[in-house]
Amino acid sequence: MSEKAVAVDAWEALFRAQVTVLRELQESFPTGELSLTEYDVLFNLSRQPDRRLRIRDLHKHLLLTQPSVSRMVDRLVVRGLVTKSSDPDDGRGTIVEISQPGYELFRRVAIQHADAIARRVGGTLTLDELRTLTELCTKLRLGRA
Numbered sequence: 001m002s003e004k005a006v007a008v009d010a011w012e013a014l015f016r017a018q019v020t021v022l023r024e025l026q027e028s029f030p031t032g033e034l035s036l037t038e039y040d041v042l043f044n045l046s047r048q049p050d051r052r053l054r055i056r057d058l059h060k061h062l063l064l065t066q067p068s069v070s071r072m073v074d075r076l077v078v079r080g081l082v083t084k085s086s087d088p089d090d091g092r093g094t095i096v097e098i099s100q101p102g103y104e105l106f107r108r109v110a111i112q113h114a115d116a117i118a119r120r121v122g123g124t125l126t127l128d129e130l131r132t133l134t135e136l137c138t139k140l141r142l143g144r145a
Contacts, residue, residue, distance in 0.1 A: 021120055028116045034109050037064070041072055042081065042106040045098040052097035054087055081105060 001009075029036050044061040045051050059069045073096050076082040081102030087093030098106065125133065 024120055025113070025116055028120075030109055030112045033105055037062075037072065038076060038081075039106065039109055039113065041069075041076060042098055042102055043110070045082065045096065046103060046106055050097070051103065052095055055084075055094045055096050058096055076102065 026036055029039070034042070040062060041058065044058060045053060055069060055073060056066070058073075059066050062069055064072065073082060073084065077084055081099055083097050083099055085095045085097070087095050122130065
């Protein structure tokens, strides 16, 4: 089998695993207060210094188009889960920051979601396999050999 075919097979295996696991996690996601996509926005903000990001930088972390991110953020602002402000360094830019109520909601949902992840992913792979998976995915994300 050629190196190209092996790379394609590896990609397909990774992609299919991701689709399967993500579908299962979506089914078990505690959807009463947040969608998985809204959770992802809050998750990414919660991991940043001061829990804030420029909207264009937030977009880089999400599988949404820039206009979809803007609409999602606007909906989260209306719900009081995030705030928007002008970037003091660039008046054209917008800073999105998770609010205290948004962070508290994120934390409550994150605990339940982490339990589901631990059951599905941690229940399938050993600790060594989980560490290897993390290392390989990080390497792929960074694009370094």
